[in-house]
Amino acid sequence: MATCEVCGNEYDMAFEVHSQGAVHVFDSFECAITRMAPVCEHCGCRIVGHGAEVDGRWYCCAHCARESGATGIVDREVTAAGSR
Structure with missing residues (x-):
């Protein structure tokens, strides 16, 4: 389980986005868009x-x-x- 950095949801299907040397963890595209x-x-x-x-x-x-x-x-x- 990973925790979304935007909403704090713990989700077994969370994903990572690697960008400009940083790694971000999100539970949805909505949260990824909100942050990035x-x-x-x-x-x-x-x-x-x-x-x-x-x-x-x-x-x-x-x-x-x-x-x-x-x-x-x-x-x-x-x-x-x-x-x-």
Whole structure:
């Protein structure tokens, strides 16, 4: 049994995440996200996907980055034909 470092639950199926030289123990992805996912600098949500980094600041999407003053960032580029 291992103890989740976020909620304190003792769980026989806990897992470890190795990151930047540290080992973290969680009982769920929810707790892992709570502890490890960066937070969007504009809206405050946890960034679970790729996110966008602009000048060392993290955003959940291009919209939030633009709302914070970033320029030249898009979620995706669409051609005239509508394909990527």
